[in-house]
Each structure stands twice: as C-alpha cells, then as structure tokens.
C-alpha cells in the first residue's frame with residue numbers, strides 16, 4: 567500500500583472536464599473520478615483541512631450537495647460536528663433563508679435556526695467556487711446565527727469568475743484553480 571503524499575497535481579489530473587453540461591457553454595468539473603479513488607479522496611480531505619487540528623473548529627458546514635461529501639469527511643477528521651446548508655424546502659425544522667442571483671433566475675439556501683451556538687468556530691466547505699453566490703449566501707446564513715467563520719474552502723476555484731471577490735470578508739482557500 568502506498569502512503570505517498572497526494573499532491574494538488576494528482577487531484578487536478580483526476581478531475582474530468584465535461585463540456586456543455588448541464589447546458590451549452592458550461593465546462594462542468596466532474597469530481598467523481600477523484601471521489602472513487604481512496605488515495606485521492608483522503609488526500610483531498612487532508613489538503614482541505616490543512617492548518618486545522620482536532621479542537622480548532624466546532625463544526626464543518628457543507629453546502630448542498632457535493633459540499634456535504636467534503637464537509638462530513640473533514641468533520642470526522644477534525645473531530646467536529648457536521649452542519650448542512652441545504653436548498654430551500656429540504657430542512658424539516660425552522661430555518662433562515664438567503665436568496666441569491668443565478669445567471670438565469672435565483673436560488674435559495676437554508677439553515678436550521680439552531681444549527682450552531684453563537685460564536686461557534688466554523689469551517690465552510692464546498693466542492694467548487696464559481697461566481698461565489700452560493701458560498702456568500704451560505705456565509706450570510708451562518709452570520710445570521712452568530713457563527714464565526716474561520717475559513718471558506720473549496721476543492722476547485724474557477725478563478726476567471728472572480729468569486730473570491732464576493733467572499734473578500736473571509737479567508738478563502740482553494741486547492742485547484744482554473
């Protein structure tokens with residue numbers, strides 16, 4: 567069994583670009599080959615939690631749906647809780663909601679009103695940063711309930727969309743930038 571450290575280059579080589587999915591003009595970054603490889607999956611979690619050790623964060627928040635994969639694994643590694651930010655209408659209890667603009671139309675994300683205690687130290691994770699609208703809405707939800715966002719992390723960043731600018735109030739980290 568190999569214990570060689572996984573590099574960002576290894577991760578980048580495992581991401582499949584699918585042109586024109588889900589609609590013409592979009593270059594979809596398919597992470598399923600990375601997720602299916604045990605070494606790359608665990609390497610991605612190691613990189614996305616780098617700089618934190620157990621006890622440093624109270625919870626890892628993941629954004630519906632691919633963010634859940636990374637956030638839940640990171641939470642186990644950091645011995646922290648896991649909290650979902652979900653698309654509107656999915657969470658059963660009382661929620662706060664934030665609506666943000668998409669290229670066409672809008673989308674709404676939600677969090678349970680009691681998801682975190684005020685002052686909780688949070689690592690917010692998603693698979694990919696594009697325009698930053700989704701992550702910004704998730705961050706606003708977390709601020710509404712008094713969370714202290716230590717970092718917003720992504721596996722992939724589409725740098726040309728400048729989503730990082732929308733998140734300028736927070737430390738933002740991504741592993742692979744296109």
Ligand code: AMP
Nearest residue numbers: 593594595694695696697698699700701
């Ligand atoms: P945005 O709000 O524009 O930053 O979009 C981020 C969300 O949309 C993330 O949750 C991604 O999963 C998804 N997303 C946006 N663009 C892509 C893409 N090119 N490939 C894969 N997922 C994407």
